[in-house]
Amino acid sequence: MLKIGLTGGIGSGKTTAARVFEMLGAPIYFADARAKELMHTDELLRKKIQETFGDQIYKAQQLDRKALAKIVFNDEKALEKVNGLVHPVVRKDFHNWAQQQDAPYVIEESAILFETGLYIDFDYLVSVISPMEERIARLQERDNTTVEKIEARMKAQVNDEIRKEKSDYILKNGKDDLLLPQIIALDKVFKEKV
Numbered sequence: 001m002l003k004i005g006l007t008g009g010i011g012s013g014k015t016t017a018a019r020v021f022e023m024l025g026a027p028i029y030f031a032d033a034r035a036k037e038l039m040h041t042d043e044l045l046r047k048k049i050q051e052t053f054g055d056q057i058y059k060a061q062q063l064d065r066k067a068l069a070k071i072v073f074n075d076e077k078a079l080e081k082v083n084g085l086v087h088p089v090v091r092k093d094f095h096n097w098a099q100q101q102d103a104p105y106v107i108e109e110s111a112i113l114f115e116t117g118l119y120i121d122f123d124y125l126v127s128v129i130s131p132m133e134e135r136i137a138r139l140q141e142r143d144n145t146t147v148e149k150i151e152a153r154m155k156a157q158v159n160d161e162i163r164k165e166k167s168d169y170i171l172k173n174g175k176d177d178l179l180l181p182q183i184i185a186l187d188k189v190f191k192e193k194v
């Protein structure tokens with residue numbers, strides 16, 4: 001079974017692309033979403049996050065995501081710490097999940113593969129690329145957030161030039177591009193490789 005890493009900068013449309021692969025039958029591991037879950041359900045991880053960022057980072061048993069985002073996207077060292085706690089747990093969880101799948105290929109959708117060296121875990125890497133202005137406009141609409149907050153996250157991610165260099169395949173997701181035919185073609189490529 002092939003393991004595919006599907007990534008893209010914030011707001012590029014990687015979750016949207018992953019949903020299309022899912023419609024074609026590919027099992028998808030949504031790493032951001034699963035990380036959120038594990039930060040609640042994995043007792044040891046939770047304890048380590050509390051030890052590192054203080055007990056108040058969980059309020060009424062819920063992670064204060066806004067507070068944590070404010071810390072980690074404004075302080076590189078803090079981001080490294082949270083990544084160092086969360087990512088090993090997600091890696092293990094992904095491999096357990098992948099073993100249970102029965103399909104020609106599985107996909108991990110994750111915002112950060114190149115930033116953390118995770119890309120070595122995959123047979124092929126796919127990046128979703130969209131124009132910066134469109135990403136910002138989509139995020140402002142989706143999250144009702146500020147350009148400043150979006151840019152703080154972008155700074156924690158590699159730029160599209162590096163993504164293009166390191167990826168095996170690119171999915172273009174600008175307003176004049178059609179994702180569906182690109183994904184149907186890529187699904188065929190992966191199935192032929194098995």
Ligand SMILES: CC(C)(COP(=O)(O)OP(=O)(O)OC[C@H]1O[C@@H](n2cnc3c(N)ncnc32)[C@H](O)[C@@H]1O)[C@@H](O)C(=O)NCCC(=O)NCCS
Nearest residue numbers: 009010031032035065068069082086090111112153156157
């Ligand atoms: C800081 C947190 C609480 C903010 O939560 P929030 O609900 O606002 O964002 P969410 O998790 O949905 O992520 C939204 C987007 O932010 C960006 N982002 C999230 N984590 C990171 C990171 N570690 N590095 C760079 N960008 C990131 C991505 O583009 C992602 O798609 C959360 O992102 C977090 O815990 N991040 C660290 C753990 C992690 O790396 N998770 C994701 C990959 S496994």
Ligand SMILES: Nc1ncnc2c1ncn2[C@@H]1O[C@H](COP(=O)(O)OP(=O)(O)OP(=O)(O)O)[C@@H](O)[C@H]1O
Nearest residue numbers: 008009010011012013014015016111138142173174
């Ligand atoms: N081609 C497109 N045209 C218009 N809107 C789009 C397009 N692709 C994605 N969107 C919208 O843009 C927003 C961001 O897309 P999506 O959530 O898939 O991105 P993402 O890369 O997973 O973002 P994040 O890094 O925040 O998780 C969503 O509201 C989505 O519906």
